Amino acid sequence: MGILSSVADFIDSLAKRHRLLPWLLAYALLLPLPFVLATLFNEYLIDLANRICLFILLAVGLNIVKGFCGQVTVGHIGLYAIGAVTSAVLALEPGGFGGALGFGWPIWAAIPTAVLVTAFAGLIVGLPSVRLEGAYLALATLGLGESVRIFIAVTPALGSSTGLMMIPSPSIGSFVFDSFTSYYYLVMTAAIIGIYFSFSILRSATGRAFQAIREDTIAASVNGINVVKYKLLAFVLSAVYAGLAGALFAHMPPGYLHHNNFTVIEMVTLLLMVVLGGIGNVWGGVIGAIVVAIAYDQTKDLVFYFMDRPIVIQPLVFGLSMVLLVMFMPRGIGGWIEDFQRNRRFIRRSEERLGGTARNS
Amino acid sequence: MRILNKIYAGVVAAGIGFTTAAAFADDIRVGITMRMVSENGQAYGQMMMDEIKGINEAGGIHGKMIKATLMNDECKSDKGVANANKMVFQEKVHLLIGSSCSSVTLPIVDVTAKAGVPQLVPHSTNSKITQKGSEWIFRVPVSGRYYGGVNAKYVGENIGTKIAYICAADAASVGDCANMEKQMKARFGVEPAYRADVQEKEVDFRSHMQKIKSMNVDGILVAALAETMARALVQSYEAGIGEDVRRIGSSSASNAPVPKIAGDAAKGVFFTAAYAAADQRPIAKLFNEMVKSRYGIHAPDHDFSQAYDLVRIMEIALKNTNFTGSLADDRTAIRDAIANVKGYEGLASGPISFCAAATPQCRDGNRTAVLIGYTKGGENFETEVLARVTMEEDFGLE
Known part of the structure; x- marks a missing residue:
């Protein structure tokens, strides 16, 4: 605990000098990670790190609408799909190998366009939140998310069952982001920027409006907060994260998308990340994404033999984890972090107060 | 120490x-x-x-x-x-x-x-x-590409060319449908009499079957994964489409859940596959x-x-x-x-x-694809080998 407090104090002192300093330090520390992983372990872990970065973007984005603003959405995976497919279709060459639609756009134009399209889709997904709440909103967003997947599944121009294949990797000049290491710098940068903006939103007037809506919609409205506007804004901001994560997923080698990547199971896994991490806590989403991705990876070849028959127990492990989490750790890991920060603040203020009393006496 | x-x-x-x-x-x-x-x-x-x-x-x-x-x-x-x-x-x-x-x-x-x-x-x-x-x-x-050719040849020469297609949205089934359709057009110059693209795990085929029934087709191709195909076969009989309309399965028809789930509806279904349990070789x-x-x-x-x-x-x-x-x-x-x-x-x-x-x-x-027919459905299903066809190595390539 002492080391954690020292680290937290150091970060606080950096932030007091300039609010970007802790982020730049984090970025600098993460730069050599691929070389460390490849040297000490193996290249595969860089691929895992890349996927974790995408999950972080998704989880942090979902936290904005669900954690900050309190809107129950189960359609986030549909937005992820929209971002991925839009960017892929825009970047694919017309008449390519897979036979799907292609426009041959430069990737650096395709990705922001995909983010914009997803943001607009987020607005549409958010519309039911104006009238619906709780389980009804969850059902409405689930329907929208699933309809996106089914639409992709039955539309040959969007890859249908064969999928979108040979989606090009991004490049700058002759440098192509087609290896685990090069792609890491792309997704890690996006994840760091995503986390930073999530904190910025949380600490802004917009973030406070979101939290007011989450705590009590009527009270927020009575206090002059435009509830409809802020609810829709939460969905749009969340969609921007999902769109960016989707676009980066589409162009990640080997550049292949299939509608099966965007099912309800993926949505539940995403929810598990946010719940495990702690709803409403930015670091919770980050930690949840890391823990779930690593746990998933480590349990994928966990085969239990019963009467000489293999039984893949990963789904059972994940299902049980979700139930146990909700029962015994409803605030997730983020809850511990909040407790730690609260205790730290309390101790510091107590010390300051005691110091002040001593001086006065 | x-x-x-x-x-x-x-x-x-x-x-x-x-x-x-x-x-x-x-x-x-x-x-x-x-x-x-x-x-x-x-x-x-x-x-x-x-x-x-x-x-x-x-x-x-x-x-x-x-x-x-x-x-x-x-x-x-x-x-x-x-x-x-x-x-x-x-x-x-x-x-x-x-x-x-x-x-x-x-x-x-x-x-x-x-x-x-x-x-x-x-x-x-x-x-x-x-x-x-x-x-x-x-x-x-x-x-x-070989399955499509074998299916089309057998269907066109032995059953007829007025075929309805039910194509599920999994990669193999879509491929099977497309290959069959392409070969039917190339060999016999016919388009599908009816075509329905359904979901990978579709459960309700009744509206499609009613339309197919009204069209008096010679056969129905059901290209889907095993459980989905079994449901479609059962519902084709529930819709009143008679035994004279032959049911053609995609290669997934080889999977045991098809005859087990479809029961009597599996009888008469034929498909191309890479192995027949009815094979008599030692x-x-x-x-x-x-x-x-x-x-x-x-x-x-x-x-x-x-x-x-x-x-x-x-x-x-x-x-x-x-x-x-x-x-x-x-x-x-x-x-x-x-x-x-x-x-x-x-x-x-x-x-x-x-x-x-x-x-x-x-x-x-x-x-080489083998044409197999179900002679009995249910848990103890039985099959027969109808034909064995070897294709040219560049068959089905653009």
Whole structure:
């Protein structure tokens, strides 16, 4: 605990000098990670790190609408799909190998366009939140998310069952982001920027409006907060994260998308990340994404033999984890972090107060 | 004393580490990624592991043991790619086997091509898999382009040309539908009398069946995964479409859940596959008995036979490989040894041969499809072999 407090104090002192300093330090520390992983372990872990970065973007984005603003959405995976497919279709060459639609756009134009399209889709997904709440909103967003997947599944121009294949990797000049290491710098940068903006939103007037809506919609409205506007804004901001994560997923080698990547199971896994991490806590989403991705990876070849028959127990492990989490750790890991920060603040203020009393006496 | 204990522990730990590293270096590492989400899916994986265990118990390959890692990809491309990356870059496999689903195999082809790892495909039939031009890919099953041709020829010549199509949205079924449609047009100049694109796990076919009933078609092609196909077949009879309208299945009709779930509705359904449990060859009879006694499967489908054939082909290739100890060189040597497999006759409908060129002609190993009909549905289903057709190696290519 002492080391954690020292680290937290150091970060606080950096932030007091300039609010970007802790982020730049984090970025600098993460730069050599691929070389460390490849040297000490193996290249595969860089691929895992890349996927974790995408999950972080998704989880942090979902936290904005669900954690900050309190809107129950189960359609986030549909937005992820929209971002991925839009960017892929825009970047694919017309008449390519897979036979799907292609426009041959430069990737650096395709990705922001995909983010914009997803943001607009987020607005549409958010519309039911104006009238619906709780389980009804969850059902409405689930329907929208699933309809996106089914639409992709039955539309040959969007890859249908064969999928979108040979989606090009991004490049700058002759440098192509087609290896685990090069792609890491792309997704890690996006994840760091995503986390930073999530904190910025949380600490802004917009973030406070979101939290007011989450705590009590009527009270927020009575206090002059435009509830409809802020609810829709939460969905749009969340969609921007999902769109960016989707676009980066589409162009990640080997550049292949299939509608099966965007099912309800993926949505539940995403929810598990946010719940495990702690709803409403930015670091919770980050930690949840890391823990779930690593746990998933480590349990994928966990085969239990019963009467000489293999039984893949990963789904059972994940299902049980979700139930146990909700029962015994409803605030997730983020809850511990909040407790730690609260205790730290309390101790510091107590010390300051005691110091002040001593001086006065 | 404490210092001595620490030294002793260090020596033991170093010994364990060294032994593990030595064992790691001596093994032939094989990675398997498959769809392990159904009873049969698990049995395919189990059978591969059992067969590999059998090779090890018989002394391995040139004294080397095969260390196989089995992973579940749930028939999802992102999970399949992650499995492939893990096995290639972490497990450092010499050979990758996978996957059951075409939509998973398609992206893995790019992973193995880039990393230079030989890949054997156990079940995927989508014709694009071998058209990507990878020199590391080898397909054991019959390609969808051959199935389409055999189905179209038999249907057009024996049943009629007015055919309704029900096409589910999984990669193999879409491919089967497209190939059949293309061949019917090329051979007989006909378009589908009716075509419905349905979801991969569609449950309600009644409206489609009513429309089909009103059209007086000669046959209905149901291209879908096993459970979905069984539901469609049952509902075709519920809609009142008579037995005179022949039901044609895609290659998934070979899977046991189709006759088990469809029951009497499976009777008369015919399909093309790579193996018939009704095969009268001694090797097939022995195989049927082995699968029944080991896994409790009444009659193995072609996914069982293909998994079995794949392990035998792998064994032949590994025996013909000169291992040097360099992973990259060994992977290349295994690839070349697989490419040298010619005329392998196992359980498959026809001989399996590969060659060196990275073309579908060289890498779609089995060109013979067998036409099979169900003579009885239910738990104790029965089949008959209608015909066996070998296609030209460049058949169905653009």
